[in-house]
Amino acid sequence: MKNIYSSLLVFAFSFLFANVNSQTTNPAVDFSDGNAVKSDNSLNAVKKGTVIIEPWYGGPLFGRAIYTAGNDSLLNFSYTGLGPMGGAVEFLLADNVGIGIDFIYTSHSWNYSDASVDANGNSVIYDYNYQSARQRIHLRFNYHFSQDENVDAYFGIGVGTNTRTYTFDTNHPGFDSQDAGGQLIPVSMRICVGTRYYFSPNLGLVAEAGIGGALVRAGLSIKL
Secondary structure, three states: OHHHHHHHHHHHHHHHHHHHHHHHHOOOEEOOOOOOEEOOOOOOOOOOOOEEEEEEEEEOOOOHHHHHOOHHHOEEEEEEEEEEEEEEEEEEEEOOEEEEEEEEEEEEEEEEEEEEEOOOOOEEEEEEEEEEEEEEEEEEEEEEEEEOOOEEEEEEEEEEEOEEEEEEEEOOOOOOOEEEEOOOOOEEEEEEEEEEEEOOOOEEEEEEEEEOOOOEEEEEEEEO
């Protein structure tokens, strides 16, 4: 699995270098009329040197069904889920190639009570609280394959970390509160396609669909 991620990362770097080098040595050219005429990218929604900041929220929240299974048999059961949510920053190295960071966060929290008897034979209620959280930080590459003055469509690939944490807390004297962390695979990735629409020179909306993180997500797109 690590070899697969390494190969994808090498491919992404090679793809990025090829596109940036192509734009540096060969500016965009339009041969549609038989003559080499340099095209004007000044009206593109994004271009070389643009910085984009995007807070977003997505869905669905995978794992909810697992954590809520059997809740009918638990006393005072409650569940709270957050995410997938996060933020991304992108810098355009060329008119159609960008690099950046993508942060993805999800969490699950569930609580319940259990009736029991203490050491003195008294009826008591013990509370149990669980929480799990997952954070992913991806090095992200975007290829902007279609643009006009207001719309920017792109294909993206991200590779990075995969961190999970778990917390258990209870007032039961027979158990200790615990904090732990761990994951089967320490790396994660995302492949996606998205579109931005700018309704002003510096502010717009973004929608993205992909695998590895939210299946769909949407948010603000802020150009600096």
